Amino acid sequence: xEDMVASIRTASVIGTHGAPVVVECHIATGLPGxxxxxxxxxxxxxxxDRVRAAVMSSGFTWPSRRITINLAPSTSRKVxxxxxxxxxxxxxxxxxQLDDSILRAVDDHAFVAELSLDGxxxxxxxxxxxxxxxxxxxxxxxxxxxEECRLVEPRxxxxxxxxxxxxxxxxGLIPWPDPPDPRVDxxxxxxxxxxxVRGQNAARLGLELAAAGGHHLLLVGPPxxxxxxxxxRLPGLLPRLxxxxxxxxxxxxxxxGEPLPRSGLLTVPPIRMPHHSMSLVxxxxxxxxxxxxxxxxxxxxxVLFLDELGEFAPSALDxxxxxxxxxxVRLSRAHSTAVLPARFTLVGATNPCPCGGGPPGxxxxxxxxxxxxxxxxxxxxxxxxxxxxxxxxxxxxxxxxTPNGECTAVVHARVMTVRAIALERQGVxxxxxxxxxxxxxAAVSTDGTRLLRTELETGRxxxxxxxxxxxxxxxxxxxxxxxxxxxxxxxxxxxxxRARIASHRRG
Amino acid sequence: xxxxxxxxxxxxxxxxxxxLELPGLGPRRLLSMMREASPGDLLRxxxxxxxxxxxxxxxxxxxxxxxxxxxxxxxxxxxxxxxDTRVLLVDDPDYPEHLRRDxxxxxxxxxxxxxERLRRPGVAVVGTRHATEYGRAAxxxxxxxxxxxxxxxVSGLALGIxxxxxxxxxxxxxxxxxxxxRGDPAVVRRSGAPVGVVASGLDVVYPRANGGLWRAVxxxxxxxxEAPPGTPPDRFRFPLRNRIIAALARVVVVVESRASGGSMxxxxxALKRGVPVxxxxxxxxxxxxxxxNRLLRDGAMVxxxxxxxLAVLGLASIGADPMMRELRVVPRDFDAAVLSVFAHDPLDLxxxxxxxxxxxxxxxxxxxxxxxxxxxxxxxxxxxxxxxITT
Numbered sequence: 058x059e060d061m062v063a064s065i066r067t068a069s070v071i072g073t074h075g076a077p078v079v080v081e082c083h084i085a086t087g088l089p090g091x092x093x094x095x096x097x098x099x100x101x102x103x104x105x106d107r108v109r110a111a112v113m114s115s116g117f118t119w120p121s122r123r124i125t126i127n128l129a130p131s132t133s134r135k136v137x138x139x140x141x142x143x144x145x146x147x148x149x150x151x152x153x154q155l156d157d158s159i160l161r162a163v164d165d166h167a168f169v170a171e172l173s174l175d176g177x178x179x180x181x182x183x184x185x186x187x188x189x190x191x192x193x194x195x196x197x198x199x200x201x202x203x204e205e206c207r208l209v210e211p212r213x214x215x216x217x218x219x220x221x222x223x224x225x226x227x228x229g230l231i232p233w234p235d236p237p238d239p240r241v242d243x244x245x246x247x248x249x250x251x252x253x254v255r256g257q258n259a260a261r262l263g264l265e266l267a268a269a270g271g272h273h274l275l276l277v278g279p280p281x282x283x284x285x286x287x288x289x290r291l292p293g294l295l296p297r298l299x300x301x302x303x304x305x306x307x308x309x310x311x312x313x314g315e316p317l318p319r320s321g322l323l324t325v326p327p328i329r330m331p332h333h334s335m336s337l338v339x340x341x342x343x344x345x346x347x348x349x350x351x352x353x354x355x356x357x358x359x360v361l362f363l364d365e366l367g368e369f370a371p372s373a374l375d376x377x378x379x380x381x382x383x384x385x386v387r388l389s390r391a392h393s394t395a396v397l398p399a400r401f402t403l404v405g406a407t408n409p410c411p412c413g414g415g416p417p418g419x420x421x422x423x424x425x426x427x428x429x430x431x432x433x434x435x436x437x438x439x440x441x442x443x444x445x446x447x448x449x450x451x452x453x454x455x456x457x458x459t460p461n462g463e464c465t466a467v468v469h470a471r472v473m474t475v476r477a478i479a480l481e482r483q484g485v486x487x488x489x490x491x492x493x494x495x496x497x498x499a500a501v502s503t504d505g506t507r508l509l510r511t512e513l514e515t516g517r518x519x520x521x522x523x524x525x526x527x528x529x530x531x532x533x534x535x536x537x538x539x540x541x542x543x544x545x546x547x548x549x550x551x552x553x554x555r556a557r558i559a560s561h562r563r564g
Numbered sequence: 565x566x567x568x569x570x571x572x573x574x575x576x577x578x579x580x581x582x583x584l585e586l587p588g589l590g591p592r593r594l595l596s597m598m599r600e601a602s603p604g605d606l607l608r609x610x611x612x613x614x615x616x617x618x619x620x621x622x623x624x625x626x627x628x629x630x631x632x633x634x635x636x637x638x639x640x641x642x643x644x645x646x647x648d649t650r651v652l653l654v655d656d657p658d659y660p661e662h663l664r665r666d667x668x669x670x671x672x673x674x675x676x677x678x679x680e681r682l683r684r685p686g687v688a689v690v691g692t693r694h695a696t697e698y699g700r701a702a703x704x705x706x707x708x709x710x711x712x713x714x715x716x717x718v719s720g721l722a723l724g725i726x727x728x729x730x731x732x733x734x735x736x737x738x739x740x741x742x743x744x745x746r747g748d749p750a751v752v753r754r755s756g757a758p759v760g761v762v763a764s765g766l767d768v769v770y771p772r773a774n775g776g777l778w779r780a781v782x783x784x785x786x787x788x789x790e791a792p793p794g795t796p797p798d799r800f801r802f803p804l805r806n807r808i809i810a811a812l813a814r815v816v817v818v819v820e821s822r823a824s825g826g827s828m829x830x831x832x833x834a835l836k837r838g839v840p841v842x843x844x845x846x847x848x849x850x851x852x853x854x855x856x857n858r859l860l861r862d863g864a865m866v867x868x869x870x871x872x873x874l875a876v877l878g879l880a881s882i883g884a885d886p887m888m889r890e891l892r893v894v895p896r897d898f899d900a901a902v903l904s905v906f907a908h909d910p911l912d913l914x915x916x917x918x919x920x921x922x923x924x925x926x927x928x929x930x931x932x933x934x935x936x937x938x939x940x941x942x943x944x945x946x947x948x949x950x951x952x953i954t955t
Contacts, residue, residue: 258914259946262925277945409945416910417947418696418820418852424723424771447946449912508930511937533926546926553913553929557945 063150063160066167066194067143068187069101069128069135072348072388072395073305073312075187077167079129080140082147087123093144095128096392098136098346107138107172108145115176115220120152134393136347138171139181142197145172145220159227166215166227167191169206170199176220182314183347185209185307197223200237204321205311208304248293248325252464253286256455259554260287263446265468268294269475270532271486273381273403273441275366277556278448279413284406285330287448288362291404292326293465294472295359302358305398309357313350326359329401333368340373341380343388348395353380356401366405367433367558374438377403381441405442407434410559415450427559434558443488443525447556475535482540487532495524499531504545512552526551577651578642579603580672581792586610586629588622591790591804595654595671603653603672645793649766650675666811667837670790676766677786681757686716687873688813688834689732690806690827691725691820696852697942697949698908699820700728702844706817707732709870711756713879716785718812720805720826721760721778723771725819730781733758757785759812763805765795806830810839815876817842817867821855828855831864840876842867847909893938898923902931903940906950913946 064081078095091105113119126144128135146163149155155163169187171179180201188196189209198206200216207214215233217223225231254261260276264287267274274291276284298306306323317323331339331352338344342351353361353376363369380386384400408414411430412421422430479487483498490499501509509526512518518526526548533547534540580603583594597606597619609615611630615623629635652659652673660682663669675682687710689703707717707729717733719726736755760781762770766789769775781787790808791801806826810816810833818841821827834841842865846853860866867873895903905911905919913925920928932948935941942949 256914258917258925259912415851416696416912417944417949418692418694418699418850418910420694423693424773447912449914449946508933537926544926546924546930549929549933550926553925553932553943555945560945 063147064129065143065147065150065163066191067140067169068167068190069133069137069140070183070186070312070347071134071136071393072342072397073186073309073350073354074395075183075190076133077190078135078140078143080143080147081127081129082144082151083125083127084120084148084151085123085125089121089123091124091126093126093128095126095131096134097128097140098134100138101128101135101140104138104141104144104172107141107174108148110174111141111172111176111220112145112148114174117149117154117220118152120148124148124151134346136345137181137183138179139169139183139187141172142168142170142178142220142223146223149224155224156228158229159224162227162229165195166197167194167211168197170197170202170217172220178217178219178223183308183312185304185311188214189308200234203236204239205307205317208307208321248465249286249289250293250465251290251468252461254283254290254462256451256462257283257287257448258462259446260448261462261468263287263444263554264291264294265472265536266444266529266532267291267402267404268468269472269487269536270443270479270528271402271476271488272443272529272532273488274405275439275442275445275556276404276406276448277409277445277558278406279408279415279450282448282450284448285362285364288330288360288364288404288406289328290465291360291362291402292328294469295326295402296473296476298324298326298358306358309350309354309398312347313355315355327356328360328362329356330362330364333363333365333370335369335373337370337372337376341376341386341388342395342397343390346390346393348388348390348393348397350397351386353377353386353399353401354397357398359401360404361401362404362406364406366407367430371435374435377441378437403441406448407558409447409556422559430559439558440521440525443528444554445556446554471536475532478535478540479532487528487535490528490531491524495527499527500542501527501530501548502542502544505530505543505548508545508548508552518552526555529554573604576603576653577646577672578639579607580651580653581642581646582607582635583610584672584792584795585634586622587625589626591670592668593619595669598654598671645767646674647767647793648676649793650679652679660812663808663811668807669811670808672792673788673790674766674792675786675788677782677784678757679786681716681759681786682788682812684716685812685814686710686718686756686759687877688718688809688816688830689725689729689819690719690809690816690830691729691818692822692825692827692852692855693722693724693726694822694852695724695728695820696846696850696908696910697951698846698850699725699844699852701951703728703819704732704735706819706844706867706870706873707758708735710873711736711758713756713874713877715756715874715877715879716759717756718759718761718809720802720809721762721774721781721787722826723773725827727774727777729819730758730760730777734777734780734784759785760787761805761809761812762787762789763791763801764797765789765791765793767793768796770797802826803829807833810834810837813839815840815842815873817844817873818856818859818864819844820846820850820852821859822851823854823858825855831859840865842873842876844868850909892940895935895938895940898927899931899934902928903935903950906941906948908950910947910949913948916948 068075178199180199184202184205188206192211195213196211197215226233329352380399386399388395410422530543530547530551534543703725711733719729758781764770806829816834818827843856843859844867
């Protein structure tokens with residue numbers, strides 16, 4: 058028998074990007090064997106046994122000859138089980154078990170699905186980034202991946218239930234099944250509302266400033282002061298994701314294998330709340346050969362909330378530096394590199410001191426404990442937080458008596474106005490103003506300058522602190538419709554909002 | 565003690581330093597040993613292993629220390645370390661008489677400053693390290709008025725209440741009249757001075773934040789310790805230190821204290837010695853006043869003002885109080901309105917802004933900034949406290 062070669066289209070995913078892959082199969086006489094070339098990872102290598110079982114249980118014959126699969130281009134890493142169907146079809150084609158009509162039809166198609174041992178098609182993670190590289194083809198996926206695949210608009214999306222059926226559809230013997238009913242979210246995507254927060258005006262203002270100025274936010278407060286509750290309300294204040302951002306966020310989530318919303322598309326800015334025991338890899342991404350996106354990328358377009366900031370491993374916090382500066386995270390491994398998007402609003406939360414603190418006179422910590430606590434927060438990291446507000450444990454009055462504060466919708470509207478003002482004036486949000494731009498766009502009035510000078514001279518404000526105060530004061534002024542020089546009372550407000558961690562006790 | 569007033573040799577001073585470094589040889593045990601022999605003799609006995617049977621359990625631990633570099637260091641090293649520190653053995657004629665008669669006197673005192681200050685008992689002003697602005701103000705005012713009435717102010721040189729009390733006492737002597745730089749001795753004699761009783765060695769400043777105050781107290785008054793120079797601030801030394809504070813006091817005034825803590829130990833020591841205890845009442849909601857309010861409930865005398873303390877001393881009518889002149893800018897309009905919101909409790913920004921409605925956050929913040937720069941308020945991490953007196 059003559060040696061046969063066949064090639065089938067599919068894709069793999071690295072980081073948050075898909076990469077097209079061509080599965081080539083060569084069947085030759087010789088000792089029966091099955092090898093996969095082209096740098097498959099462990100899961101992909103296991104396709105050997107999955108595909109064999111699926112082919113045999115679907116009523117096809119397994120060729121008892123020497124089978125060589127090549128995943129081209131052979132230099133890049135292939136990951137995951139999404140190549141299963143393509144491998145199975147390539148073997149069947151090379152073994153001449155498929156008609157010519159099928160072989161012609163296959164050329165227009167690409168296949169992204171895992172095979173079960175009985176020949177069924179299973180959904181895989183990362184369908185949207187993979188399908189995005191196969192836009193000129195008809196993409197065949199498992200029915201659970203249909204919505205996600207359609208998001209990136211390939212030429213056509215088709216679903217199939219199992220390998221036997223898929224071959225029949227390709228041959229034109231059975232029509233392609235109808236796509237599953239579109240799943241619309243019946244419940245509106247629920248974002249917690251600010252109206253639930255009682256009192257906490259300083260912290261509320263902190264959230265609004267963070268959203269309006271793109272400032273990173275540090276919440277300092279004792280346990281039970283509602284830091285997490287406050288942080289969860291920030292995504293509602295941020296602008297909704299536009300079409301591109303939505304798709305990008307969805308693709309990141311998909312590549313990470315995280316569950317997607319029922320409609321398939323992420324529209325609300327995400328909030329990620331990793332626990333402080335997380336590893337460096339979980340934070341920045343990488344780890345597997347797929348260079349799986351980490352928390353910083355999953356928070357792209359939204360909020361990365363680090364509760365108990367001081368408990369995170371210093372290496373994990375240090376790794377935040379690049380994403381905070383460049384909005385991306387660069388992963389380099391021995392054989393692959395990837396640039397993943399990672400632009401987010403960082404919200405840190407911490408106790409004011411190890412004992413939890415409270416009003417002056419209630420702290421239990423001695424100087425040594427305070428000094429140790431301070432050392433946990435590196436200066437460069439703390440410098441990132443423009444807005445640092447105190448969250449107080451609410452008193453009985455606030456919990457029972459105080460009228461409700463503004464709801465998310467009202468604050469959101471104001472946030473959008475302030476963002477528009479800043480973008481029109483300087484092209485970036487106030488939180489990104491530095492150096493000369495700060496002087497040009499955030500000039501302080503004479504009275505305000507005097508306030509700042511006093512603070513500097515008494516040593517209560519540092520040079521870096523000064524820039525932070527100016528950026529925050531700029532946002533405060535924009536919020537009140539003061540678009541020119543920053544008036545003194547906004548500088549004073551920015552100064553009064555300041556919170557400190559483990560402040561030195563007075564002698 | 566061979567005789568009540570024996571002039572010690574310098575070798576005894578050096579020996580007592582070495583003896584105090586022996587593990588397990590606390591003040592009480594050393595004192596009873598010193599009743600049998602001078603420190604020099606004791607040290608020789610210990611070094612040669614001729615220890616009385618009742619100390620046999622320590623001899624092994626001691627032999628390790630005796631073999632250590634620390635113990636073998638030359639006398640000169642100890643001399644250097646002592647510097648101008650005076651050593652008062654319990655039988656030294658300069659050793660304070662009322663302390664010698666105490667139930668538990670320190671076998672040796674290390675002294676920096678004016679030894680004369682120890683001749684008469686003072687008033688102890690003690691309290692928590694976690695003080696509120698209210699407590700600091702009260703402590704400082706009591707310290708100032710006591711010193712004005714020629715009463716020495718005994719405290720522990722810790723953060724919070726202790727430091728405030730010492731500062732109050734220091735305020736009476738300074739500023740010195742520029743025309744009379746050296747100070748008229750007659751005038752100086754008539755005012756009380758701070759007496760600091762510390763737990764660590766005199767050259768181990770703890771807490772370090774109080775370094776300046778530590779020196780100022782030694783200059784204006786006296787700082788004492790029963791631990792030799794170089795002794796670290798071990799935890800167990802603080803309760804021991806507190807007994808000395810109680811023993812040096814005619815009255816113990818607790819300004820702010822939590823339900824338990826060092827001040828409560830001082831109170832216990834005072835009660836053991838029959839020294840009257842006074843307490844400054846505080847808000848029932850403030851943690852820093854939990855202990856003092858409990859003392860009041862249990863029958864301690866109330867100190868609502870420095871006059872109450874002076875009355876207990878029988879000094880109420882001595883001289884008129886040279887009231888501190890109000891040097892701060894008097895707030896008006898907005899600022900007065902903002903300041904009027906403050907009672908003794910610290911307030912957070914939210915509450916201040918709510919109480920000042922319809923003023924905006926910015927206006928309130930400006931006003932708070934002014935009040936702080938004039939010294940009426942103190943801002944610590946989101947909390948604002950009213951400052952009652954500046955000293």
